[in-house]
Amino acid sequence: GYQSHGNIKTPLGYQKGTDFRQKNASAFLSYDFNEHFTAGLRADTFDSDINSSSWEYEQDPNSEFFVHIPKWKRDKVALFAEGKNLNEYLTRLRWDGYWQKNHKNMRNYVSLSPMPRAKVITDSLADNRIKTYGTSLQADWQLGESNFLITGYEFVQDQLEADTEARSSMSMGPMTMSNKQTHRYNKGKETTNAIFASMETTLPMDFTLNYGVRYTWVESKLNKASASVNGYDSKGRYKNHDDGSAGKTGSDRNSRPVFNLSLNWTGLPDTSLRAGWSQGFRVPNLQEKYLMNNMGGGTIIGNPDLKPEKSNNFEVGGRYAGSAVEADFSLFYNLADDYISTVHKDSREYTYLNADKAKTFGAELSVNFKPTDHIFPYASMTWLRRKTEWGSGVSTYDSGVAGFTARYGVKTEFEVFNGRWNTDTYLRSKTASKSYSTSANETTRVAGYTTLNFATTYHFGPQKRYMVSAEAINITNQLYSYGDSIYEPGRHFNFKLSAKY
Numbered sequence: 238g239y240q241s242h243g244n245i246k247t248p249l250g251y252q253k254g255t256d257f258r259q260k261n262a263s264a265f266l267s268y269d270f271n272e273h274f275t276a277g278l279r280a281d282t283f284d285s286d287i288n289s290s291s292w293e294y295e296q297d298p299n300s301e302f303f304v305h306i307p308k309w310k311r312d313k314v315a316l317f318a319e320g321k322n323l324n325e326y327l328t329r330l331r332w333d334g335y336w337q338k339n340h341k342n343m344r345n346y347v348s349l350s351p352m353p354r355a356k357v358i359t360d361s362l363a364d365n366r367i368k369t370y371g372t373s374l375q376a377d378w379q380l381g382e383s384n385f386l387i388t389g390y391e392f393v394q395d396q397l398e399a400d401t402e403a404r405s406s407m408s409m410g411p412m413t414m415s416n417k418q419t420h421r422y423n424k425g426k427e428t429t430n431a432i433f434a435s436m437e438t439t440l441p442m443d444f445t446l447n448y449g450v451r452y453t454w455v456e457s458k459l460n461k462a463s464a465s466v467n468g469y470d471s472k473g474r475y476k477n478h479d480d481g482s483a484g485k486t487g488s489d490r491n492s493r494p495v496f497n498l499s500l501n502w503t504g505l506p507d508t509s510l511r512a513g514w515s516q517g518f519r520v521p522n523l524q525e526k527y528l529m530n531n532m533g534g535g536t537i538i539g540n541p542d543l544k545p546e547k548s549n550n551f552e553v554g555g556r557y558a559g560s561a562v563e564a565d566f567s568l569f570y571n572l573a574d575d576y577i578s579t580v581h582k583d584s585r586e587y588t589y590l591n592a593d594k595a596k597t598f599g600a601e602l603s604v605n606f607k608p609t610d611h612i613f614p615y616a617s618m619t620w621l622r623r624k625t626e627w628g629s630g631v632s633t634y635d636s637g638v639a640g641f642t643a644r645y646g647v648k649t650e651f652e653v654f655n656g657r658w659n660t661d662t663y664l665r666s667k668t669a670s671k672s673y674s675t676s677a678n679e680t681t682r683v684a685g686y687t688t689l690n691f692a693t694t695y696h697f698g699p700q701k702r703y704m705v706s707a708e709a710i711n712i713t714n715q716l717y718s719y720g721d722s723i724y725e726p727g728r729h730f731n732f733k734l735s736a737k738y
Contacts, residue, residue, distance in 0.1 A: 238262070247292075247724040248716040254290035254303045255723060259283070267317075276318040284310040291722040299350035306343045313337040329377040337369040354410045364400040369393065383439040387449075391431045397523055399423040417468025417476060421483040425459035425523050435497075443504040447513075450496050455520040455545075458488040459527040484527040484539050491545050493518045510555045517548035521577055525589045537579065538588045546591075548573040554601075563605040571597040578625060580674055594626040595636070616645035635673035635680050642667045646690075656697035664689055686717030702737045 238261045245255040261284070267277025287306040294302035315335035322328055343363040350356055375389035401421040407414045435449030464483035466476050499513030521543040528539045554567030576595035579587045599621035606614045623636040646663025668685040694706040708731040718724045 245723065245726050246729065248714045248727040249292075249724065252290060252292060252723060253295060254288045254305075257285060257287040259285040273322060274318075274320050277316070279313075279315045281313045281315075282311070284308070289723065292724060293722070294347075301346065301348040304343065304345050306341060308340060308342040310340045311337065326378050326380065327376060328379050329375075331375050332373070334372040335370075337371075339365075339367040339369075341365045356406075356408045358404075358406050360404040362402040366398045368396045370396075385437045387433075387435045389433050391433075392429070394426060394428045395523075396426045397424065399528065415468070417466055419464055419466045419480065419482060421464045421529065422461060423459065423483055423523075423528055424461040425457070425527065427458075427523055428456045430454045443502055445501045445503075447499045447501070448497065450494055452492070452494045453518060453520075454490070454492040456488065456490045457520065457523055457526060459484065459486050459523060462486050462527065482529050484529055485541060487527065487541055489526065489541075491520045493545070493547070507559045508555065508557050512553045513551070515550045517546070517550060517573070519546040519577070521545065521589070525577060540589045543577060543589055544575040544591050546573055546575055546577055561607050563607075565601075565603050567601050569597075569599060569601070571595075573597070576625065592625045592627050595623060596626070597621070597623040611649055611651055613648040613650070614646070615648060616643065618643040618645070633673040635671035637670055637672040639670045639685065640668045653695070654697070656695055657701060659694045659696075661692045662690075663692075683718065683720060686715050688715050688717070689713050698736075704733075704735045706733045706735075707731065 238259075240257075240259045242258070243256050244251045244253060246252075261282065263279065263281040265277065265279045267275055269275050285306070287304075287309060289304040289306075291302045294300045313335060314337075315333065317331065317333045319329065319331040320327075323330060341363070343365075345359075345361045347359045348356065349358075371391070371393040373389060373391040375387065378386040378388070380386055399422070401419075403419040403421070404417075405419075406416040431451060431453040433449065433451040435447070438446045438448075440446055462483040462485060464479050464481060466478055466480045468476060495516035495518050497513070497515035499511060499515075502510045521540075524539065526539050526541050526543050529537070549572050551570045552567055554565065556565045557563065573595040574593070575591040577589055578592050578595075580590050599619060601617075601619050603617040604615060608614070619642050621638055621640060621642075622634060623638050624632060624634050625636050626632040643666045644663055645666075646661060648662075649658075649660045651658045664687055666685070666687040670683050670685075671680050672682075673680045688710070689712045690708070690710050691712065692706065692708045694704060696704050709728070710731065711726065711728050714728040716724060716727070
């Protein structure tokens with residue numbers, strides 16, 4: 238595959254420095270030795286060249302901002318072996334193993350004029366490599382007619398090497414006030430081991446019970462961290478030392494079991510009701526605990542004192558699949574302890590902190606109507622609220638999530654000239670989101686939007702293997718964004734031809 242995209246055309250015009258290119262290839266080969274045993278391999282490669290910018294900086298003639306990622310490459314090789322129906326109890330035994338390498342080169346350039354004739358420039362370059370090794374073993378067991386058990390083990394190790402060059406200067410007119418360069422080097426790894434067991438038990442009166450446990454061990458270690466500073470400060474003094482900005486070496490071990498339990502009932506025609514509880518456990522990664530990142534127009538500093546996130550998740554819902562309508566509705570509630578968030582230290586410096594608690598709750602609804610054989614109205618909607626509570630006593634619902642998102646429209650399907658013609662006329666809506674910073678005591682807002690879109694597809698040929706499709710996206714040329722840096726494209730069109738062999 239190959240893609241090449243120019244700069245994004247927003248309703249306000251083209252945004253410079255937003256073009257990108259991507260290419261990928263994959264190969265898969267497997268061999269059935271007999272009806273019980275299969276082995277195979279898969280190889281994947283992906284590479285990209287990405288540019289990004291900021292509309293706010295672009296509108297200021299005295300500033301400049303861009304991000305260029307000339308190389309973001311991933312190579313992966315995976316092997317597997319699988320046995321099926323090996324005996325009366327062991328229905329499947331599968332082993333997977335893989336090796337993966339990620340390599341990213343990135344440059345972030347920021348130029349500001351905080352006052353007349355003053356110029357502050359930061360030019361950061363990163364060269365990051367991550368090697369990943371992983372393996373897993375899973376066994377599926379049929380224990381009588383009513384119990385189906387899945388057991389397994391997983392191992393993943395990420396090895397990180399990161400080189401960063403940060404060049405900064407400050408000038409006042411023709412006079413250079415300071416000029417220095419910082420080289421940071423980090424090397425570390427994160428190792429995860431996990432065992433799990435999950436059981437499905439069929440009960441009388443149309444009930445099904447699912448329950449399980451997973452125990453995870455995570456070891457994070459930063460082996461090397463150095464930051465050499467060379468250059469002149471504002472008083473003209475030469476500096477050559479380690480300023481500690483590469484973080485601190487260290488290691489951390491965390492482990493925890495998590496459980497899940499759910500009950501499903503299918504006692505009514507075309508209907509199922511469900512209720513479930515599950516737990517979550519997330520250990521902060523090397524970036525969040527130890528590293529400093531200058532990319533993106535600000536500085537994010539790791540926090541070695543971060544604790545793992547722990548959560549309890551609850552859900553109740555129901556599904557109906559009748560001849561004229563299909564619907565699924567659920568209510569959910571999530572309570573997270575030590576929720577990992579970012580906060581301002583000052584105007585351009587951030588760090589990671591554990592909020593004492595984060596409460597997330599909401600509802601999801603999807604409905605598909607089938608009034609005729611050709612016309613199908615549909616809608617899917619999510620209502621979501623998240624409240625973060627800090628140890629300082631501050632609590633807020635301005636946590637960066639939109640309260641309401643939806644997609645709703647009408648699909649059609651017709652048989653035309655021995656082919657199948659489909660259309661989809663739909664709207665996508667999202668309400669505004671707000672983010673509150675406890676340290677800066679300020680709230681940022683990203684506006685909501687609604688876009689009108691249309692897609693049509695025609696399948697034809699033997700077994701309908703050929704397809705031609707066209708899309709008109711954001712027909713009303715709505716100005717909107719997901720963040721505060723880049724607007725999404727305005728009115729645009731896509732056209733595609735494809736064939737399957």
